[in-house]
Structure formats: structure tokens, C-alpha cells
Amino acid sequence: xxxxxxxxxxxxxxxxxxxxxxxxxxxxxxxxxxxxxxxxxxxxxxxxxxxxxxxxxxxxxxxxxxxxxxxxxxxxxxxxxxxxxxxxxxxxxxxxxxxxxxxxxxxxxxxxxxxxxxxxxxxxxxxxxxxxxxxxxxxxxxxxxxxxxxxxxxxxxxxxxxxxxxxxxxxxxxxxx
Ligand code: NI
Numbered sequence: 333x334x335x336x337x338x339x340x341x342x343x344x345x346x347x348x349x350x351x352x353x354x355x356x357x358x359x360x361x362x363x364x365x366x367x368x369x370x371x372x373x374x375x376x377x378x379x380x381x382x383x384x385x386x387x388x389x390x391x392x393x394x395x396x397x398x399x400x401x402x403x404x405x406x407x408x409x410x411x412x413x414x415x416x417x418x419x420x421x422x423x424x425x426x427x428x429x430x431x432x433x434x435x436x437x438x439x440x441x442x443x444x445x446x447x448x449x450x451x452x453x454x455x456x457x458x459x460x461x462x463x464x465x466x467x468x469x470x471x472x473x474x475x476x477x478x479x480x481x482x483x484x485x486x487x488x489x490x491x492x493x494x495x496x497x498x499x500x501x502x503x504x505x506x507x508x509x
Contacts, residue, residue, distance in 0.1 A: 335384040337433045345434055346481040349380075349387045352414050354379050356455030360390075360432035364412055367392050375401045377408075377434045378471050383434050389415050390455075391475035394468075401431065408468045413460060415434045416476050420445035421463060428470055431482045431497060439500055441493035442484050449471030482509050490497045 338345055352360065363386055371379040371388030378393030424446040428472060431439050448469040451461045465471065473482055486493050 333366050335368045335453040337370060337374065337379075337383050339383055339431075340435045340483055343406050344385055344387070345382060345478070345483060347382065347387055347459070347508075348481055349382050349389045352390060353451060355414065355455060357394075357465055360414075360455050363388070364392070365388060367445075371402055371433075377402050377405070377431075378475040379433065380475050382478050382481075389479045391416065391472075391479065393471045393475050406467050408471055411460070413450070413452045413472075413475075414455055415451055416472070416479070418473065418476055419449045419451075421447040421449055426466075428467070429493075430470070430474055432474070434478075435483060435485065437496055437498075439495065439497045440485055440488045441490055442470075442474075442487050443489060444473045444487075448472060450476075485503050 348506065352358075362452040363381060366384060367379050367390070370384055376393060381388045381390040390413070392410075425443045427441050427443045427448045429439050430442045439451050446469065447463070447465045448464045449460070449461070450472050453459055477484070477487075485494065
């Protein structure tokens with residue numbers, strides 16, 4: 333079932349989410365179903381459980397094929413990630429454009445670690461352990477930030493590249509990279 337996505341300003345987006353205590357439960361399955369439905373309905377690149385008001389460490393992201401909100405982005409494999417742990421690989425950062433379903437209509441240029449190892453579990457409790465870079469690494473960092481109450485505008489350094497997506501696009505300032 334599609335759920336309402338909380339928008340920036342809602343205090344629930346600023347809280348630290350709790351670890352999921354048990355895998356492969358009816359409750360966790362239902363949460364994932366709602367997250368999938370919500371992300372698909374809104375063409376999101378990712379979604380974190382706190383964005384639909386559930387304070388648990390669960391994120392989903394990626395998916396095969398074209399995403400109209402990120403037409404130039406490389407494909408990231410569809411992933412459901414529970415209790416994630418992130419570890420930057422190297423010191424290198426890079427900036428890129430991001431949007432967020434909790435910050436509708438806006439885009440910002442956000443610094444992130446370029447390379448990343450992330451670990452966690454599927455909803456069934458199978459381990460996930462990946463090393464990724466670029467847009468995949470960016471999406472993971474964005475979604476996992478939600479679990480610690482961090483929204484991407486809090487990470488922006490160059491506020492001259494933060495604005496409404498349609499206005500930025502008209503000025504050719506936005507390239508998904
Ligand atoms: Ni977001």
C-alpha cells in the first residue's frame with residue numbers, strides 16, 4: 333500500500349531509527365511492501381522507512397530501467413537493506429546532484445564519499461556485503477543518512493547549487509552525475 337511520505341520539517345525525519353530486531357517477520361514483509369509501493373508510485377531512486385513514519389533501519393533503493401526523476405543516472409541494482417553499516421573506502425569525495433521525496437521539487441549539489449563498503453541484511457536475514465562507487469555509493473549514503481535523521485540539504489556546502497529542479501533544469505545547471 334502506498335503510504336504518505338513525510339516532508340522536511342517533520343520531526344520524525346530527524347530521529348535516529350532503531351535496529352530491526354528480527355528478520356523474516358510478517359511485520360517486516362508488510363513494511364517492505366509499503367515501501368516498494370510508495371517508491372514506485374513516486375518514481376523514487378530510494379526510500380527509507382522513517383520517510384513513511386516507521387522508525388526502523390530499513391532502506392530500499394535502485395531498480396532496473398529508466399527513472400524519470402534521474403534520467404541520466406546509471407542503473408543501481410534493486411536492493412532492500414536492513415540494519416546497514418557503511419564504511420568509506422579511501423578519502424575521496426565527490427559532489428553530485430540529489431533530490432529527495434521528503435524535499436519535493438528541490439535539487440542540491442551534495443558531497444559524498446566516492447567509494448564505499450556497505451554491509452547489512454536482506455529482510456530475510458541474508459547478509460549483504462558490497463563495495464560500490466559513484467552513483468550507487470551516493471544513493472546508499474543518502475538513504476542511510478535518513479536512518480540517522482540527516483536530510484541531504486544538511487550536507488550541502490555550495491548553496492548556489494540548491495534550488496527548484498525545474499528552474500535549475502531550465503538554466504542547464506543540473507546534470508545528473
Ligand atoms: Ni531522501
